[in-house]
Amino acid sequence: MVNVDTRETCPLALVWIAGTAIVCGAVIGGSTNAINGAVSAEYFRQIMGWHDVEQIWRASIAQGIFEGLIYGIVFSVVFTAVVGLVSRARCSFAFAFQHLLRIVVAIYCCWAAGGLIAMGLATLSPDFYRSTFVGVPDQFAPMLRYAWVGGSIWGAMFGGFVCVVIGSILFAVRWRRTQSQEGT
Numbered sequence: 535m536v537n538v539d540t541r542e543t544c545p546l547a548l549v550w551i552a553g554t555a556i557v558c559g560a561v562i563g564g565s566t567n568a569i570n571g572a573v574s575a576e577y578f579r580q581i582m583g584w585h586d587v588e589q590i591w592r593a594s595i596a597q598g599i600f601e602g603l604i605y606g607i608v609f610s611v612v613f614t615a616v617v618g619l620v621s622r623a624r625c626s627f628a629f630a631f632q633h634l635l636r637i638v639v640a641i642y643c644c645w646a647a648g649g650l651i652a653m654g655l656a657t658l659s660p661d662f663y664r665s666t667f668v669g670v671p672d673q674f675a676p677m678l679r680y681a682w683v684g685g686s687i688w689g690a691m692f693g694g695f696v697c698v699v700i701g702s703i704l705f706a707v708r709w710r711r712t713q714s715q716e717g718t
Contacts, residue, residue, distance in 0.1 A: 543623040551630045552614040558638050559606015560599045566645050566690055567598025574679035580669025581684075605691070609698050613637070616702040620709050630705070637701035641694045648689015649682040656681035 571578060571594030578584050578594050586593075617630045656663040656670075656677055663677065664670045667684060671677050 555610035556606040563598035563602020577683040640697040644693020645690035649686030652681040652685020
């Protein structure tokens with residue numbers, strides 16, 4: 535069982551939680567864009583205006599890490615604030631880290647779901663998809679790869695926001711439940 539309550543404040547645990555959340559954002563951004571850059575360099579060429587085909591994959595990873603750090607900072611502020619306020623800074627790093635990992639897994643699921651939904655939309659109505667989004671290739675297979683990348687990015691961004699909110703709420707519920715079971 536994970537140490538839940540130290541009975542004393544753990545401000546250092548909050549610092550570790552904040553830092554870990556920021557790193558998670560960078561890892562999510564870099565890893566998802568490593569896949570996305572391999573799936574459709576055309577997406578990054580059109581959306582980012584990158585034309586050096588040899589460098590698009592590496593640039594997409596760097597861009598993912600950069601954007602992931604930005605989202606990770608926001609994610610960190612929200613999640614760490616919830617952990618600190620709800621637990622009165624008594625939560626151990628291990629307890630919060632379990633919730634952080636669940637949020638990360640959920641964000642990856644939203645990334646995949648967003649890509650699949652966009653591919654489904656492009657398959658269902660290619661003309662609508664091409665007329666709605668910028669730079670979509672005319673050929674079917676490249677269009678699906680393009681749709682995956684755009685949809686997965688949106689899935690991670692918007693789904694990530696939802697995951698952080700829900701994950702923070704679930705943390706608060708579990709913390710309070712654990713505290714009431716311990717009688718504190």
